[in-house]
Amino acid sequence: MKSLSIRIKIIVGQVLLIALVSVFIYSYYPRQQEQEALKAIESKIKSISNMFSIGVGIGMGETDFVAVSEALEWTQGDKAVVFVSVINSKGQKIAAFSALEKVPEEEVSLPANNLMVTLGNTIYYKTDIAYQGMPMGSLTVGYSLLQTQAAINALKRTTLYFCIALFASGVVLSFVISNMIMANVRKLDNAVKAISSGDENVFVEVTGNDEIGKLAKAFNHMLHRLDKSRKDLVRYSEQLKKQNEELNSFSYVVSHDLKAPLRAIFKLSEWIEEDLGSNIPADTKKNMQILRGRVFRLEALINGLLEYSKVGRMNLPVEKVDLRMMLKEIIDLLNPPPHIAVTIHGKMPVFETKKLPLQQVFMNLLSNAVKYNDKSEGRIDLSVSEIGHYYRFTVEDNGMGIAPKYHEKVFQIFQTLQSRDQVEGTGVGLSIIKKSVEDMGGTVLLESEEAKGAKFIFTWPKFETVNQH
Amino acid sequence: MEIFKYGDMANLVNILLVEDDEVDIMNVQRAFKKNNINNPLFVARNGLEALDALRGNNPLTKVPSPRVILLDINMPKMGGTEFLNIIRKDPELRAISVFVMTTSNEESDKIAAYDLNVAGYILKPLSFEGFTSAVAILNHYWQLCEMPQGVIQ
Secondary structure, eight states, rough: OOOHHHHHHHHHHHHHHHHHHHHHHHHHHEEEEEEEEHHHHHHHHHHHHHHHHHHHHHHHHHTHHHHHHHHHHHHTTTTTTEEEEEEEEOOOOEEEEOSSSOOOOOGOOOOSSSSSSTTTEEEEEEEEEEEEEEEEEEEEEEEEOOOHHHHHHHHHHHHHHHHHHHHEEEEEEEHHHHHHHHHHHHHHHHHHHHHHHOOOOOOOOOOOOOOOOOHHHHHHHHHHHHHHHHHHHHHHHHHHHHHHHHHHHHHHHHHHEEEEEEEEHHHHHHHHHHGGGGGOOHHHHHHHHHHHHHHHHHHHHHHHHHHHHHHTTTTOOOOEEEEHHHHHHHHHOOOTTTEEEEEEEEEOEEEEEEHHHHHHHHHHHHHHHHTOOOSSEEEEEEEEETTEEEEEEEEOSSOOOOGGGGTGGGSSTOOSSSSSSSSOOOOOOOHHHHHHHHHTTOOEEEEEOOOEEEEEEEEEEEEEOOOOO | OOEOSSSOOSSSOEEEEEOHHHHEEEHHHHHHHHTTTOOOOEEEESHHHHHHHHHSSSSSGGOOOOEEEEEOOOOOOOOOOHHHHHHHOOOOTTOOOEEESOOOOOOHHHHHHHTTTSEEEEEEEESSSHHHHHHHHHHHHHHHHHOOOOOOO
8 A cells, every 4th residue: 555656546545435425326315216205105195095085985975976986086187096995884895996907905904094005016005984073984095106116217227327427537537636636746756866866957847836836846946955055065165176276385385485495594504514614612513503403393393284284185095904003013113112011902993994194193192102201111002992983092101191271282283281492392293183083073082180191082983984085 | 507517527427406596506516525526517597597508508508418417396487397397308308317306295296207207306305414425325326327428319
């Protein structure tokens, strides 16, 4: 039932309804008419009998048999009166008329209780005859039902034809109506299919202003808005692409043009020092070294800025990553001092993702954990768990930790907690972590207190979503 | 157009340095001196000047064969990539060995350079010491390589 189309449902429903109405009309109307007719006949018989019994009563009372036969003739004015019999009080038949081939024998035994009795096609009615209060005998009138039955049969036939015609036209009409309804529904359906298969600029041609017509109009309105927002989206993405390109060339210019003078300063200081040879005062030599240190620092800052600006803008390939292997490579590369133990706990996943940013996140977290570990027995623990569509990675150390009031600040670019003269750092690492993780749709969290180690927790999607760049 | 000659030995490879930054030019000269490299060193300040020097538009500044080019990428008027594109299409110049020597660490620059058959892509180290040793390695390489002596027709 559920899988039937709306059209079939409408047609079946309408046909059933019409069939029901037809059957009802056919079975009810002729019967009702028959009953009406019978009632009319009964009252007619009664009135005929009454009139006749009065006339016969007078005739019998006055022993005027001419009057009786006149009354008898009068009854024959109605062709339906097929039987009349007058019996006097002594039981003698004094007058009779019969158009019937066979007079029913029961006629005599009919009860004189003013009841109608139907025998064959005739209704009999027996009534007493009285004259001036004296019972004179009884009168029986037979009334033929043939005519009435013929009329009723004709009526039944007519009703049947009418019902068949009604049914047929109802079926045709239901097809027509369902087609009218379904034409718009089909247009809507086709439009939806066209859109879902990727066609653009599809609209529904609406006819009528019924619910489906209104639905189609609303649908067109929706399509129009969809089209508009799609165009907006295309425009925005083009704008974004352009801005991205501008930003790319900007960062290129920054990297080259800001660095060139720096390199010149660096080299010139080296040459000055070299040219002065052994004549150089110790102070000057130290200042030159500081000068070059600052140049190094500025270059590192520029590099950090460039790296930060690149996060999320690069079209990076999705690769299969064996995380345990990757972490081992990172640890090898960092080459932590022997007093710091780096442990990978549990089973690290092997999955497909953008390798480079994930590598960078772990690289930055681990190098921070190594760099800011002040304990004689350093400890760095790596672990993983799963939350829905994400992996949840934890990098925990027992280093110097970060006071809660700085937890937000450390993720901002160029923010360092120690003077750069104490610990050389650009303050870019954590900001890149945050940007990389958030760009992938994950979150990064820090749990730490001063001198009690730090625990960085970040989530990373298990699957590469299609829409990410 | 400036010409710096540290030697006039006919069998030595002529080196054309295409570089716009004066300190970087000094850097190369200093590194040559320090490594006792006597190859004739010619300098052009951008791609256009370099093309002039190679094609001999001005006979005074013509760089004779055999020759090697040290090329910077970011220069005014005509950058390194554009210059490479032109000489690789020029039948007289396309065989010249070109070493890119730049500060640009951009992947796109490296890809473009190797697409145009550079002999090497060298990032300029920040320190002079690093650069000096890089130039020494280059010098060894040139000495190792046999170059065609005649002018390519």
